[in-house]
Amino acid sequence: MSASGRVLAELAHRQRPIRLLGASGQLGYGIPARSFGAGLERRPDLIGCDMGSIDIGPTYLGKGEMATSPEATRRDLRRVLRAARDLDVPLVIGSAGSAGAAPHLDATLDLLREIGRTDGRRFRMATMRADIPRGALLDAIGSGHVTSFDGMPDLTREEVTEAANIVGQMGMGPFRRALAADVDVIVAGRACDTAIFASLPALLGFPIGLAMHMAKIIECGSLCCVPGGRDPILATLDADGFVLESMNPDRRATPTSVAAHSLYEQSDPFTMHEPDGTLDLTHAHYEAVDDRRTRVSGAAWRDTTSPTLKLEGARKIGERAVLLCGSADPRFIAQCKDLLPKVAEVVRDLVCEDLPMDYTLRFRVYGIDGVRMVAPDDEPSPGEVFIMAECIAPTRERASEVVRSCKQFLLHHGYPGRLSTAGNVAFPFTPPEVSLGPAYRFNIYHLLRVDDPDALFPVEIEDV
């Protein structure tokens, strides 16, 4: 019998609270060893890790690469795999490889197989892909099953064709099937964070609202504590509520800090829509157990009548190159918002002499308005600025050509009152033009109505 079978049998037989360890939000950046060890001493029934997000921007999804370094990712995976195997409890990983599409999932699975080989570990692993087949999505557009939200333009067939990777966020169904299939390790592509932790309790008959609320908090580790941090966190769930405790003794889960976690990265702290239903926290109640543990109750759940999946997709928009430089000339700085468009025009006249205007060139002036979406016009001029010129062009060579021309003409651009006629900018190193590789944008962020969401996410099992 494998880990999930054993835990399911034990907890079905003996009615007791279930213990879940939120080992890491965004697996692959390091797991604090001491607090993780403290978590294992509490003998959790499941170790779970969220490994991805849409919050990190479109490049990882588009390019098929992880945000985390291979070494740190391997180290984290080895740590959680070893722990789960030693305790013989299920290890559940969701949104594998930062973005949860096939390349990310496959890279994660390869790391786990490699760890199995080098550590001499054998285990049964369930895998659920999250990639949505293009044909199925095009059909769904045709039958009116794809809708926009948050002001996204309607999804076109062209965007589906051009997307490099397309995933749907799976809910609890695939995880429940994987757990019921009796496995040691579950690795899912793009998935709702909640499904990682709520699926086992749901399978055992715990109230889904409580399980979902608990899952939403512990998938972020000890961020719900004060001071907040990435240490593992233990949730103990019973039929009426759950207790939260950080595995770092210096972090305290207080009623206010836990309640405040519902604000984090959410547009509504009271109502959260999941593929399987809606979580209602209007009557959630937070009570101190002691000065560092809090008991939470009161979450309600409504099953959906119309299952809906959130789709994510990214497409390549070109190749990106940047120019990095700074200025400490007050007259240049005072005029730079007028000067830089003029430099862009000069560059265009040069590089478009026998080619079309096939690129974009943007300047960001850090010290003035490089960071703020809304910056006041009337701030005193800073003594220094950092300027980043960014070109997105069809090819690496074209983007590089544009920023190199930009560098030369920015350096020597004449303007009224200029004193520093030897050069307008400072380069931190040379070459100051850096090619950054392909640029992407999210082109799919839509809802897909499905009759049978489970059919999109089959469970595959292998013995490692």
Place this chain on the structure above:
Amino acid sequence: MKLSDIAQVIRTKNAGPRRLTLDIMFGSDADYRRVAQSPALGAANIGRLYRVPAEQVTIIPYPVGRAIKIVMARAMMAGDPGDVDVYGAQQHAPLLGIEI
């Protein structure tokens, strides 16, 4: 009194790639109530500070967390060319000097 003098937390972050959420959190119920009632934290003033129409600003009081949540659409989707803050984590400066 400025908001940065009374609030314990003033932060922004994306809520999904198309929305920006601002959270303001307080150390006491009294501080929370004082600011929650102030028109300075209303949709009109926030809309003015962030150059967004007031109708597109949602203010959500959250007393159990001693917090006020404000939500608005991002001018551009996270990571789109020209985006200045992919995570949306550094857009809170306009809130700091709000007079309560």
